[in-house]
Amino acid sequence: MRVSALTRFLGLSMALGLILAACGTQGGGSPGASSGGVESQAPEPNELAILEWSGYEAEDFWTDFAQAHPDTEVTFEFGDTDANILALMQGGSQADVFHFYTGWQQFYVDAGLVREIDTSKLSNWDAVPDAYKELGQIDGKQYFLPWDWGFTSILYNTEHVPEVTSWDVLMDPAYEGHVSMWNDGPAAVAVSSYINGWDETNLTDEQLAEIEADWIAQKPLNAFYWSGEYTDLCPAVQDGTVWVAYAWQGCYATALAAGDPVAYATPEEGRNSWFGLYGISADTDSYELALEFLDMKLAETTCANAVSLFYYGCANGDVMAAIDDPVLIEAFAINDPSILESTNFTPLVTEEQRTAWTAMWERVQAE
Amino acid sequence: MTARPVTRRIGVGRTAVPLRGFYLGMLFLLYLPIGILFVFSFNAGTTLRFPIEALTLDWYAEVIGNGPMLAAARNSLLVGAGSATAATIIGLLVSTAVLRFRFRGRGALLALAGLPLIVPFVVMGVAFFLLFVAVDLPRSLLSVAIGHTIIATPYATLIQLARLSGLDPALEDAAMDLGATYPATLRRVVLPLMGPTVVAAWLTSFIVSFDEIAVAIFLVGGDPTFPVFLYGQVRFAQRLPVLIAMAVLLMIGTVALTLVALRLRTKE
Amino acid sequence: MLGRRGTLPFLAGPPALWLALFFVVPLLLIAAFSLRAGSGAVGPAGAWVPSIEHYQQVFGTPAFLRLLGLSVATAVGIATLATLLAYPVAYYLTFRAGTRATLYLTLLLIPFAVSYLLRVMAWKLMLGPDGGINSLLQGLGLTSEPLGLLLYSRPAVIVTLVYVWVPFAALPIYAAMQRIDRSHLEAAADLGAGPWARFWRVTVPLSLPGALATFFMVFIPTVGEYVTPALVGGTDGIMYGNIILGFFTRSANWPLGSAMAMIMLVLTLLLVVVALRIVDLRRVSL
Known part of the structure; x- marks a missing residue:
């Protein structure tokens, strides 16, 4: 009696262990990608992992993407300083998209961690002022997408x-x-x-x-x-x-x-x-989906949410031009250009x- | 006190030191903060001020709708189950090998299984982190589970070692004299006798993993375990009551498991 | 048919392999990374130039060494306090609780089963400006302003960690006291020793191994602590472990962080070796 109960007990826990192992590999994306093995032509997985700063995981800040891709599973990993974000990327983070701030662009390019952005596929790119676009360029190539600023x-x-x-x-x-x-x-x-x-x-x-x-x-x-x-x-x-x-x-x-x-x-x-920038991981299996994510970041509702809920500036110039909330006008010093000069x-x-x-x-x- | 004549008391004179008072006072201090947490989880506000203004069950209701938190709890269950199973098997194998055989490296094997106990968690966290960086294994629940297996191994080994050393090897000899192979003997004679202890070892390992944060912080990727999730959210004052409600629910679970594990171990 | 001897490789092999891969190799990797030139988040693919620059940097930074000393001192203090507080409890359970000892021991251990982080949070709630202690003091009219210094300090770390460890600390002492042969105490009484003399000359020496075991079982996890200091320690309650974590997260410099971890590992192992010289820990296993 006791034996069979015990065997069942152990069997159950082993089954749980197997499920766990399966989850581990699933969450980690395809094993071939990170080890640099042969790239297959399999369709892109319908998941996207974002390396973020805490707070940005709220759906308000990627709502356009969520609506366009209700079936895509979006997961978040967090860092709390730029050094930390960079280290996580260098340490083999499985993130497809990462978010960091001005000052650190060169490192990602030098370490080969970032893939160039095909801006021709971004429908909202024209709403971004040129001066902002330049922040995301290294050696004339658009590696990063400017998004939040303040x-x-x-x-x-x-x-x-x-x-x-x-x-x-x-x-x-x-x-x-x-x-x-x-x-x-x-x-x-x-x-x-x-x-x-x-x-x-x-x-x-x-x-x-x-x-x-x-x-x-x-x-x-x-x-x-x-x-x-x-x-x-x-x-x-x-x-x-x-x-x-x-x-x-x-x-x-x-x-x-x-x-x-x-x-x-x-x-x-x-x-x-400062300006916040998004990059697409060089290791991503989901480049098209990641591009889509970045594009939707610039979409009107998402950008406007960043402004109205988070009180951060956003790279979509049309959204910024439409601000009429006095608190925000004060926060971004919109009426006092002299602040920006200094x-x-x-x-x-x-x-x-x-x-x-x-x-x-x-x-x-x-x- | 019964009517039985009181046997001679040994130790410090009864009246000299109020030991019972000390024990009860300690118990009070130990339970007070937990009691406060408990009260807090029913408190309508998000800060705890006495006297309590209103009671509510809302926080418990909110637990059910909090997807990321439930996912984190599920992650911890998976990691706990996986690592406890592996650690228990390792502990059982090590105990049997060490107690039933004499071989070169016997001492080393036992030491290896016990050593994780004396390495500070922050060092273990760094060690596992570098291992997974070196083999290019993405940080995930799997990496946490592997780390927790090592941390739980000393507990699982010591608990099973203690029980197995109390079992007479003559039983195994008898089984083999009757024609059983040694693996069959282990499976059909030793394992049944070890049953409750194996379960106790598993439960203890599970609890060790379920509560572990210092190593997990180094190893989680995008999917946090419950303690890591709690650690990340604990600074949001407004979210505290829901977190505590969830934690109280889990606490009831772990306390029950601990009581079962203790019972199984003391029954022997 | 598998003989008895033939079974051994299957019993000892898998655990040995597992522990070698996931315990020994990782510790060796700390040593390897710590002896590697360069800084930042350096992956395995980068250059492996041997260098002791990181050890030079750690030993050349008084702040790091002071913090290491302070962390050891804090851990010693916490382990001592926990042991001293647990000792009378274990004594009570062994010699006074009678048949209820098991029940009383279980009551003591239940708080230890409550999530560690939750117990730390409980203290955060107790010590905070809006917390239990302050509002209780104000409610009783003892203070009018909240006492600000309760939280975010080294004493807050010490109080919290002593609280966390006390229930567990009673266990090894209790185990050692259980093994004291009562006839020793009776013999001492027959020879005219009073209660205090019996306590000091019989009970204490015989339970000392348990007390020392307790001390080290609290000291080792505490010396590397970083979660509690981060939650309740504020800017000057942090410990050496927080800086190790800092070099792996916030300030990403893995080789330097590895060197600091290596120093802590060696120090802890040395202290354990010293402990084993003083007391045979196996005699007080649970």
């Missing part, structure tokens, strides 16, 4: 903090325990460079050492280092824990729309501006800089 500046609580005019408010001991910096080395280097008036792409070792010392001194001021704009930063700004934060305009617009006492600085050193756009970094800056940041963490 500012980085200081988001602050107007009840506790008088008008902010400089990035150095992040270093102000008066707000000890109420500051929050993004948990990212390159971001810290950029802020310090603005404060000191240095060129971030051309820092000396001494300057980098000074930057490190500044952030070590700044450490006790933080309530915490944030890692997700909508996961940990924004709730803490809205509940009054954080008064001064390195922030993108999305959280600003969210708090503003909720009636919280917040303002978004235009520092004398200038704000920072804005620092994120430059391309080298591998050496990336390594030095991320290691610097880990030392700050460890201190």
Whole structure:
């Protein structure tokens, strides 16, 4: 009796194990593709894996694609910094499409991780202004599709903090325990460079050492280092824990729309501006589907959702021209072109800089 | 207390140290945070302030409609079942080989099965991560399951080793004298006697895997296990109550499994 | 017909192969990656130039070494506290609980079956500015402002991890105390030893292996902890494990992260070897 019960029990669990193994291979795409084996002419699988930043998995941000391809299974894998996204791609991520931000374009091309975009197949490509298109080009080839954009500046609580005019408010001991910096080395280097008036792409070792010392001194001021704009930063700004934060305009617009006492600085050193880019993995089995995904990203509803729900700018120029919500006009500084003139756009970094800056940041963490 | 004469108490004088109070106090402190979680899962608001304003079952209802969360729970069940099965088999094979045979490398095999216990999880996570990078195996539920098999192996081995060492090898000799082959003896004599222990080892391994996060964080691809999912969502204050409702449901399951495993192990 | 001896390869072979492939090889890979020149997320296809630059960098960075020391100290503190708190509980279960010992032990172990992450979250709820402790204090009129420093600090990490480990910590001590021959205690009593003398001179020495086993069983997982510090530690409660993770995720530099992991592995193994010299852990297996 006991034997048969046990055998059944083990049999059942083995069956579960087999199902698991099957799921593992299924989710991983065809084994031949990643190992560089012979490419078969089999039809593309009806699945798409996206390497994303958390928050973007909400269907609002790919709704046009979801409607056009209701049967396609879209899955998401997450990263939380550009270094992390790059590492996941280099580590053999199975993502067909990946999302990262300006400054990191060259690495993907150099490492052969990205496949050129056939823009002739994108129906919404003409809505993208030329200046944006250029951000996605390396050596004249369109490797990346520009999508979301915005500012980085200081988001602050107007009840506790008088008008902010400089990035150095992040270093102000008066707000000890109420500051929050993004948990990212390159971001810290950029802020310090603005404060000191240095060129971030051309820092000396001494300057980098000074930057490190500044952030070590700044450490006790933080309530915490944030890692997700909508996961940990924004709730803490809205509940009054954080008064001064390195922030993108999305959280600003969210708090503003909720009636919280917040303002978004235009520092004398200038704000920072960034652009989000999508690339198609060189290893993808679903190139056509991925192209379709990118095209639908630029479609009107999806782009408008990014603007109205996430408070991010979108690369579709028609959508941006149609904005009439006062909160958004404020968030994107649409009525004040002078802000854009003083804005620092994120430059391309080298591998050496990336390594030095991320290691610097880990030392700050460890201190 | 019964009417039976009290046997002489041994240890510290009864009145000197309030040991019972200490035990009960500890129990209270251990259950208090869990109790708070429990209350929180019925609390109508998304922050926990005392006194509680209103109670609700909404969070539990929302669990049912939360696809990604249910998928994560299913993933954990699959990984747990797969890795527990593999670890239990490994543990059973290692125990039998080590206790019933003398061979070169016997000590090494036993040490190998026990060593994962003394490697910090963050190091194991790095190790598996590099392995899957090196063999170009995409990170997936399969990679998590392989990692969890190694982590569960010491538990599965130690539990079965303890039981098998209590079984008289003479039983096996008798079976073989009666003409059974050794594999048949193992299957028809040893395994039935080991039955409850095998189940206990499986359940323990399953729970180890089901709750594991530090290694899983390094190994999940697009499909998170439940702890990894929870870890990613735990910072959304508004989502906390639903997560906790789900976690409370799973907690009831794991506590039940643990009680079964404990019972099976103490019955011997 | 398969003889007894012929069965052995089938018994020992698969586990040995599995453990070699998925346990030994991965650990060797850490060593290999840590001794490799270059930085970033370097795949196996890249160049393999031997170099000790990453070890030089770790040992040349006081912040990393200090954090390693601090993590070891934190883990020692947590393991000590958990052991000290669990000891009287095990004592109670062994010598006082009588026939109910099994029930009481089970009651103690149930919290350990609750998801680890859930127990950490419970403490987050307890310690937060809107949390249980603060609202309780305010509700009782003891404080008017929330105490902000409860969460996001090293003490929060210590409290949470001690909480997580205490139920488990009682087990090895309980197992060791179970094996104490009561006649030793009776003999001591007959020789005129008072309760305290019996406790210190008989019970403590005989249960010490269990206490030391507990200490190491808490210390090893704790020294590499990174999940709890990330959740409740804030900016200055983090541990060495968080930096290792950082070099594999946020700041992607695998060779450097491998070197840091290797250092932690060697350190842990050394400490275990020392422990085995002090106490034979096999005598207190569960």
